[in-house]
């Protein structure tokens with residue numbers, strides 16, 4: 442029986458989106474088409490933006506959970522045990538037996554650390570709003586959504602959280618805060634999610650695909666979509682990041698580019714996770730994006746997403 446003195450478990454950060462396996466080959470230089478060569482090294486890595494966000498958050502010491510769809514088989518087993526090794530919960534994931542696990546072939550060019558991703562997702566269904574309704578929202582302090590193609594389902598999931606905050610949450614519980622990442626080019630529909638969120642992250646590829654040419658341009662054009670008191674963060678690779686704080690102030694951080702760039706895979710995911718971590722822990726937007734840029738800089742100086750702590 443639960444008693445009043447039982448300490449409540451700390452609330453988790455939930456990251457909703459993709460988990461895949463990244464099949465990585467590190468090459469001396471970017472390969473010529475129709476050539477035949479050996480790579481310098483190869484490895485598997487658990488990938489996908491939301492899954493990478495969790496890898497970073499858990500190393501920073503934040504209790505976190507991944508929520509997405511998975512299939513069964515060797516890749517699913519690998520991913521599950523890797524989540525467990527890092528103390529990332531994946532207990533609520535939706536299993537679709539008989540589907541292929543999403544995979545990415547990734548070429549990392551040793552000359553400059555660039556990552557070229559060829560992603561395959563043949564038949565694994567996206568999460569639905571019904572899947573999301575099964576979650577007990579009182580367990581979370583923050584829910585971050587990777588902006589995927591299932592925009593209307595994501596919008597329904599966010600509206601479920603808004604309803605929970607307004608109608609179901611008990612008074613002594615904090616509001617569950619919401620964030621979204623708009624990263625992939627041309628997913629224009631994702632713009633509809635901005636007014637529902639406390640924090641919206643917009644990446645350079647998304648921004649330039651909308652013909653926003655700079656960080657300031659992106660801020661100027663998207664600021665009117667923010668609901669009162671919410672924040673916008675724009676990340677621009679080696680130009681750093683810029684944001685609009687709750688009171689409408691513009692904040693900015695430089696990029697902390699290391700002398701040698703080893704591996705840029707997941708740098709954007711590192712930035713988002715580190716920024717959320719600081720915000721959850723009471724940091725200002727300025728402090729949070731600066732921390733995000735610093736950790737993203739530290740990430741590109743090393744291989745993979747582990748050993749960031």
Ligand code: FRU
Nearest residue numbers: 463488489490545560707710
């Ligand atoms: C990096 C990443 C990879 C994955 C790809 C999916 O941001 O999440 O781990 O293969 O993007 O688009």
